[in-house]
Amino acid sequence: MPAAGTGLGTVQSVERALEVLEILAREGSAGVGAIARELGIHPSTASRLVGALMTHELVERPAAGGPVRLGVGVLRLAAATRSRLDVVAVAGPVCEALAEELGETVNVAVYRSGSAVNLYQAQGRRTVAMHNWAGSRTVLHATSSGKMLLAHLPRAESEALLSGPLEAFTARTLTAPDALRAELRTIREQGWARSIEEFEEGLNAVAAPLYGPEGTVVAALSVAGPAYRLAPEHLPATARSLQRAAGEISRRLGHRARSVD
Template identity: 50%
Template sequence: MAARSNPDIDNDAETQSGGVQSVDRALQILEILARKGDAGVSEIAEEMGVHKSTVSRLVGSLVTRELVRQNSERGKYQLGFGILRLASSIPGRLSVVHEAREVLEALAGEYKETVNLAVLRSNYAVNVDQAMGPSTLATYDWVGSLTPLHATSSGKVLLAALTADERTQVFKAVGLPARTPRTVTNRGDLEKQLHDVARQGYAIVHEEFEIGLTAIAVPVFNHLGTVIAAVSISGPAFRFAPEDQPGLIEGLREAGLAISAKMGYRHQ
């Protein structure tokens, strides 16, 4: 004898399915408006492949919640201030140290060297977290250490993200002192390096901060695309050569983007 379906359960399932579909379509509308800036109902419906009445109904709900607003001049829709209220609550809850921890440990495990996370504070690069690789010779704890921006890989990544005027203020405050004979102390030479760092997306230093120490760093971005930190790998110069280690630069870049994604960054 065939099992009889329960009409109440069937109706609930259909309602849930329709509700999930509506939520998915509403999110699609928000993504379209975020990408295009503004769009009309017909334009949105065409891109989504649904009827205009469906888009109109969903947009109406989004307008009610102030997630979408209509441009009175052009009649098109764009993201509303409700989005800002939602988004503004996220950064305060995101800790770059917390979000980066798993990635730092993975890097240290893969490349067997010391991995640090640094942020810009009071004209210095401050190391806020560290993961040690199994091959690390020393056990020095860099967390909390202030390191010069112009002589470290993390510092150069952070400097490259500043404007020229902001860098001038930094150098007026702390100068460009030599830490080793290899430290770049000429502003013009440093600016050329920083241009290359911004262009290629990473910085490498060879014994500029400490004799025998080589390091490479990449930026970490927030949801606005602003550089908020740098993640670096460092090791003894006699064995650690980032340029010669296959896949290391790309692997570190991907790690930086992985942390950035956790902070809300969307890589184009």
């Protein structure tokens, strides 16, 4: 049985490790002795903290016994955060304008660990109030954003997701892997995805891809609305407006579309 207080000790170690990072961010570099003095801990404890952070490349020590500084692992974490913040900052104004133009709800979602994570939601003033999806996770196979993201995953990853059990949310939800594979091919060919009452009865949606500087799909832009207003026959026209907005966001993210002669 774990000793009493083990959990508390772990939390304290994490807090001290974070304090080490704060010290290095402030000072640029610092010796283990200086870190120990500021934290009020034994030098051996400070050395163990530095060693743990070095394992994850969060700090580095160019010379043995020399000062410690922040490592490349911090840059990786910052880049991951920045990419999400960039998408939201760039997409926000375009989403707001599109929501006003169409009178429907506009969302931006990214792929994370088998789900579509909604980062931003905009609603036009004429839009009937809908659930706020910002910050929530939704499934891939039954939503327009999810299918768009799924269509652009590496093949091995998408196949792994399709091989698992797929929940039916309504009578229209596609759960047959072969049917979904066929739809994903169509999505890649036509450049937009749709969901017709597949996630919620009475709710339709379309999605378009957002491209990053390298030409990869980094997020999905979607428009959703009640089926009586966003009817299936209206989805292609809505998709064209959506694709124009998605192209503008992609351009602002640094993507340069290839010209067609």
